[in-house]
Amino acid sequence: MTSRNVSCFPEARKVAIFGGTHGNEMSGVMLVNMWKKNGAEIQRNGMVTKPFITNPRAVEKCTRYIDTDLNRAFTPENLSGPWDEGLPYEVQRAKEINQMFGPKGSPDAYDVIFDLHNTTSNMGSTLILESSTDHFNLQMVHYIKKSIAPASCAVLLNEHPHLKYSTSRSVAKHPIGLEVGPQPQGVLRSNIFESMRDILKHALDFIELFNTGVEFPPCAVDVFKVIERVDYPRDANGNITAMVHPHLQDCDWEPLNPGDPMFQTFDGRAVPYQGSSPVYPTFINEAAYYEKQQAFVITRREMLAATAIRKSI
Amino acid sequence: MTSRNVSCFPEARKVAIFGGTHGNEMSGVMLVNMWKKNGAEIQRNGMVTKPFITNPRAVEKCTRYIDTDLNRAFTPENLSGPWDEGLPYEVQRAKEINQMFGPKGSPDAYDVIFDLHNTTSNMGSTLILESSTDHFNLQMVHYIKKSIAPASCAVLLNEHPHLKYSTSRSVAKHPIGLEVGPQPQGVLRSNIFESMRDILKHALDFIELFNTGVEFPPCAVDVFKVIERVDYPRDANGNITAMVHPHLQDCDWEPLNPGDPMFQTFDGRAVPYQGSSPVYPTFINEAAYYEKQQAFVITRREMLAATAIRKSI
Ligand SMILES: [Zn+2]
Numbered sequence: 001m002t003s004r005n006v007s008c009f010p011e012a013r014k015v016a017i018f019g020g021t022h023g024n025e026m027s028g029v030m031l032v033n034m035w036k037k038n039g040a041e042i043q044r045n046g047m048v049t050k051p052f053i054t055n056p057r058a059v060e061k062c063t064r065y066i067d068t069d070l071n072r073a074f075t076p077e078n079l080s081g082p083w084d085e086g087l088p089y090e091v092q093r094a095k096e097i098n099q100m101f102g103p104k105g106s107p108d109a110y111d112v113i114f115d116l117h118n119t120t121s122n123m124g125s126t127l128i129l130e131s132s133t134d135h136f137n138l139q140m141v142h143y144i145k146k147s148i149a150p151a152s153c154a155v156l157l158n159e160h161p162h163l164k165y166s167t168s169r170s171v172a173k174h175p176i177g178l179e180v181g182p183q184p185q186g187v188l189r190s191n192i193f194e195s196m197r198d199i200l201k202h203a204l205d206f207i208e209l210f211n212t213g214v215e216f217p218p219c220a221v222d223v224f225k226v227i228e229r230v231d232y233p234r235d236a237n238g239n240i241t242a243m244v245h246p247h248l249q250d251c252d253w254e255p256l257n258p259g260d261p262m263f264q265t266f267d268g269r270a271v272p273y274q275g276s277s278p279v280y281p282t283f284i285n286e287a288a289y290y291e292k293q294q295a296f297v298i299t300r301r302e303m304l305a306a307t308a309i310r311k312s313i
Numbered sequence: 314m315t316s317r318n319v320s321c322f323p324e325a326r327k328v329a330i331f332g333g334t335h336g337n338e339m340s341g342v343m344l345v346n347m348w349k350k351n352g353a354e355i356q357r358n359g360m361v362t363k364p365f366i367t368n369p370r371a372v373e374k375c376t377r378y379i380d381t382d383l384n385r386a387f388t389p390e391n392l393s394g395p396w397d398e399g400l401p402y403e404v405q406r407a408k409e410i411n412q413m414f415g416p417k418g419s420p421d422a423y424d425v426i427f428d429l430h431n432t433t434s435n436m437g438s439t440l441i442l443e444s445s446t447d448h449f450n451l452q453m454v455h456y457i458k459k460s461i462a463p464a465s466c467a468v469l470l471n472e473h474p475h476l477k478y479s480t481s482r483s484v485a486k487h488p489i490g491l492e493v494g495p496q497p498q499g500v501l502r503s504n505i506f507e508s509m510r511d512i513l514k515h516a517l518d519f520i521e522l523f524n525t526g527v528e529f530p531p532c533a534v535d536v537f538k539v540i541e542r543v544d545y546p547r548d549a550n551g552n553i554t555a556m557v558h559p560h561l562q563d564c565d566w567e568p569l570n571p572g573d574p575m576f577q578t579f580d581g582r583a584v585p586y587q588g589s590s591p592v593y594p595t596f597i598n599e600a601a602y603y604e605k606q607q608a609f610v611i612t613r614r615e616m617l618a619a620t621a622i623r624k625s626i
């Protein structure tokens with residue numbers, strides 16, 4: 001069978017759905033809280049699907065985080081360092097989550113963690129992968145994209161050596177982020193909520209099918225690969241001196257060509273993109289990224305090949 | 314001259330522009346900070362126009378407020394009570410602002426205060442009045458509406474005995490709110506920023522014309538009058554059990570008729586509006602109003618008559 005180049009994975013029996021990794025991203029918070037009360041729609045045969053609020057104190061205050069960004073806190077140093085009551089809340093929380101759903105990198109870790117996020121950017125539904133060689137996840141996103149058509153769903157690949165970060169979901173063997181927007185922080189929009197819910201349904205269906213022994217044939221997945229972070233123009237004091245240009249605002253996933261305007265200064269001057277070839281910006285004007293010195297990220301489009309997969313016997 | 318029913322007001326020489334009354338409403342914050350550096354575009358003959366950040370600590374943290382909503386803090390009790398270091402930050406701040414720009418209700422108070430706000434609701438540009446009988450302000454909003462056409466600008470009148478609140482701008486003789494959306498909290502959108510800037514320009518032009526002695530003839534102003542606040546459906550614990558219905562979301566200022574869906578429960582049921590006549594909802598799904606138990610406000614449309622005005626001699 002390996003001659004046909006089929007990747008084999010154990011059944012995925014332990015699945016978690018994280019909401020509230022950022023406490024003001026309401027779709028994930030509300031879905032997870034709903035499923036904690038009644039999980040019928042996320043139950044599948046032979047699987048345990050655990051809905052879980054990762055940052056309850058941030059959810060309570062409807063803020064992104066209390067002390068530090070939880071979705072950057074799952075570093076080896078944080079996870080392996082000694083416990084201390086004086087640690088930032090989210091570092092304590094990362095250690096607890098790692099015990100419950102990991103340990104990260106161990107055989108005991110959860111098979112799949114979906115982490116539900118919202119963005120203020122006009123990204124639509126986006127699945128976020130951390131590896132171009134996790135064929136289980138590639139097959140899953142391929143399945144989801146097919147299942148939700150004619151609705152669409154972009155795939156963002158972030159395995160950039162410097163721009164990749166230590167996510168909550170990275171505790172799992174197969175981490176997958178689901179980012180849906182545009183939705184303001186602290187707001188619940190029914191269209192965004194229902195899109196997220198629908199994608200989760202298909203994702204769980206995929207895992208159930210996989211567990212029953214279905215073999216998924218090789219496929220290709222269209223992804224947007226993170227290449228570079230672009231900051232706002234700033235003055236000597238670090239204050240921004242320009243806004244995302246109206247021609248770029250809300251144009252996530254559309255090509256930005258050399259010479260196209262990126263920013264508009266407060267005195268009305270356009271700042272053009274000066275790269276040498278077209279790129280695909282995304283996370284354009286995300287509220288949470290002003291403090292991270294990021295106006296948007298630049299991606300390039302790539303086709304990734306996924307091998308056939310089935311469960312190991 | 315009074316036989317022609319002309320209302321006379323003193324020249325408006327002291328004008329302030331407030332930004333950051335809510336620290337995460339970025340258009341006002343950025344405009345005011347820009348004008349503090351270079352105020353050329355807000356200067357007019359014979360007037361002092363002071364750009365001012367009302368809640369600098371909230372701006373610093375990019376949050377709505379620190380201890381309590383500044384835009385509800387200008388109550389007689391707060392303004393007249395004794396100073397105490399233990400008072401909530403915004404109450405201290407209200408007392409300071411009242412000293413600088415008021416005292417509220419006194420002859421020394423600023424003539425006009427514009428208070429710049431953003432909303433996550435799809436309200437477009439909205440001027441907010443606190444009185445139906447302030448003919449100076451009615452003439453100003455009439456002038457602005459004419460000047461920005463074909464762009465449009467709604468006028469919201471909040472003089473409801475229970476729903477009116479004690480705003481920062483209420484310190485002035487002629488308080489006027491400018492609310493522009495949709496813009497997520499913590500985000501600066503160029504279109505919203507420029508709309509706000511343009512309205513301010515025309516507002517200042519109006520005051521300058523008035524001060525030079527121009528008489529403004531009687532006019533009628535189309536306003537939306539606040540009638541009622543509508544909360545989300547909630548369970549016994551106070552948690553919301555429904556979202557704004559997709560047919561209502563983003564439909565600020567459009568008629569809501571008896572039987573039209575208002576909410577969609579998490580299990581997919583529509584909750585209809587049960588009033589007896591059409592109303593005009595606004596502030597639909599504003600992020601900051603979840604904690605205020607408000608999904609939207611209901612308004613009724615009215616024509617207000619403004620008398621002619623000119624400056625007193
Ligand atoms: Zn997030």
Ligand SMILES: [Zn+2]
Binds near residue numbers: 334338429430431
């Ligand atoms: Zn506001």
